[in-house]
Amino acid sequence: MYLSSSLTLEEKLKILSDAAKYDVACTSSGSDRRGEKGSLGNSVAAGICHSFASDGRCISLLKILLSNECIYDCKYCLNRRSNDKVRTTFTPDEICSLTVEFYKRNYIEGLFLSSGVVKNPTYTMELMYRSLYLLRTKYHFRGYIHAKAVPGAAPEIIEQIGYLADRMSVNMELPTRESLQALAPGKSHENILKPIKQIQHGITDYRLSIGKSAQMERSSANRYLPNSIFKTKKETQDTITGTSRSGSLNGPLASAVPHSATPAPSLPSGNTETTVTSSVIRPSASRNMTTPSSFTGSPSFYFRQDAPALPAAQSRSFVPAGQSTQMIIGATPENDYQLLQVTQSLYQQFDLKRVFFSAYVPLNEDSSLPSLDTAPPLLREHRLYQADWLLRFYGFHAEDLLDPGRPNFxxxxxxxxxxxxxxxxxxxxxxxxxxxxxxxxxxxxxxxxxxxxxxxxxxxxxxxxxxxxxxxxxxxxxxxxxxxxxxxxxxxxxxxxxxxxxxxxxxxxxxxxxxxxxYRQLSLFDDLNLTTPTPEDPLKTLSGQL
Known part of the structure; x- marks a missing residue:
């Protein structure tokens, strides 16, 4: 590993944009904040990667990592600790400069920001918060922002980023605990699901405080589907989503978060409107963002409760476009039925807006991974996306589409x-x-x-x-x-x-x-859409037009 502090901004951009291309959990659907006089950008029309707005239009996002340094050694990851790569990190000002300059040139309409884990999860999220805080306040950027939450970070900073970002996501990485332990021994499903649950509760509390329903909006077609997956848990679960107020989980994810999990630490004493429930920090809808000057930058950092708040006009909603996640397929032996069961549980128990699937691309040589010459399972990924569509819009359930006796499409x-x-x-x-x-x-x-x-x-x-x-x-x-x-x-x-x-x-x-x-050679039996020659075709042949 080579740490470089002398790279130019252009060189950093080349490295960190390339390192971000394997993260597919990126979409801007669901956020519709408009621009204002004196501000830059809007998320209505919200590097460059292509995503889709809530009305179906294709938009462009600057897709970068804050850093490709990482303390973890996940076997499937390009940026794992043991890989011999040039490592670099953007400063918050560099991220702001890139985003604003790209926006002014009409290259992008928003930002997707992820990161490797620098030093520790909390320190990484602090750097991300500094970047987004400057972008929203100093540069008055009102375009779409998708921020990746790092499992294990302090709940307080995840909450604060929720007021700056339009969408947040926490990668599930792999669908089962066994696979995660085999390929990413430094991670656990418990730590991954905690921030997902925290963000879900934050979205729920904010929506209820402004008079909306607890659940995120879904396609209007679901109103006519009595067996929609978004309705089946309503009798047995609390109205917030499929997660009960006691913090218990059901379905394939039930074993991932033990009921006896240690509660998250409460905030320091003082004048605060934040409450602690179900082992997660639950944000208040009226709480303002904290300035970065209140950070200590250490793993045990906290937000000073007397820190100056933003003006009321700058108060923002909490993750208005909802949260998403991503699972890698093809690196481990799980079948399609297991993947769909986990997907359905994530929608029902955490009210996720999207679950993304990423066909595994062999990057590292390891005995527990497919060989480097293995083709990515792109068609399988495509079928899983089609099945996900059936779950969300057509009233199907995972057990309708597949079963243990026929577990693959x-x-x-x-x-x-x-x-x-x-x-x-x-x-x-x-x-x-x-x-x-x-x-x-x-x-x-x-x-x-x-x-x-x-x-x-x-x-x-x-x-x-x-x-x-x-x-x-x-x-x-x-x-x-x-x-x-x-x-x-x-x-x-x-x-x-x-x-x-x-x-x-x-x-x-x-x-x-x-x-x-x-390459595939043409066959005489291919349908080439041949048509009967027209009277003009012989003349075109003579003149060289055909």
Missing amino acids: NILLDPKCDWALRHLELFPIEIQTASYEDLLKVPGLGNKSAYRIVQARRTNRLDFPALKKLGVVLKRAQYFITCSGKMLYRTPIEEDFITRQLTSTDQKTSWSLDHPQT
Whole structure:
């Protein structure tokens, strides 16, 4: 490891932006703060990585690490302690300068800030807080900010960063405790879940204090789905989310945080509005941010309660875009069913806005990791994202899509097709009478097309040409629906037959997705979309135009 203090800002940027590219838990959906006179940026239209705003627009974020130094030696990580790499760290002023200058040149609309662990988690988060505090106050930057929380940091500083960032995330890293102990022995699920729970409670308290519901907003389509994963825990859990006020957890994550966990230390005595509940610091909605001058920079640092507060006009909401997390897939032997169970538990028990999946890219040589020539499981990652979409928007549950007897997806089919083929007893369904919930189960039908069908059939009887105009993908849906009792073609409702029909059209696309850098020779049997020559084509051939 080579620590360099003489690098230019441009050299630091090259190193620390490249080191951040493997962190995918980055999205700006859900925050809609507008710019103000005398300030820079806004998170409505909120290095450079591409994310999506709450209305679906693609936006650009400066994606960097504060530092690539790290005290941990995680086997899968590019920045692990034992790797011989040039190490460097941005100063808070350098981060502010880069963000503002990039914004003024219209390169970015926000900032994604993560970091390796410098000295200790609290010291790292202090540096991050200094950077964000200066950016918000000195530079008046009101653009979108996504901050990565470091497990093990003092709860007080995580709380304060929550008032500066639009979104926060804590990486789960790996889905099971066993995998985490094998590949990242310096980390534990207990330490990872504590800040996730703290941020969740902070969001809940702030939302309740301003008259909103305890849970984060979800797609409006979930209102019509009685079995949505965001509703199933309501009877047994407190209204805040799937986590009870006693701090107990349910499901696959129950063993990750023991009920006898030692409570977080309370704040120093003095005039404070912060309370300690369920072993986490619960922020008050009226609390102002603390100035960095009150830090000591040591592992036991605390916030002075008499520190000058920001002006009332600068008071901010607490993590308004919610929190997210990330799990690595392909580095350990967990199956898709385990990953989906953990994903569903995170949504239900911690009210996360997103769970991201990162296909493992072999970077380090280690006997406990896949070999360096192993291709990243990109198609598997794609299928997990599709399944995650079904959980969040289509009323599916993890146990609907997979089970212990069939724990992995058929990578040649999207998860909804895979589910439908295993439940052919439910099909075909009649378009004229099926409920909205049942329509969403049909491959080829999405939220919009299902809603359009429900609206259109009030005044008209629908046929297949009408369905196509409504946005239904008949290439998949034709095997699972009828219009007035008739199918589009006479099709046997058999799993093998329908599977062959679906995979024959999707196999080339799936192969290309899983082998993005592999050359594939054209085949005479490929569908090249050949068309009949027009009368003008022979003339174009003679003139060299064709």
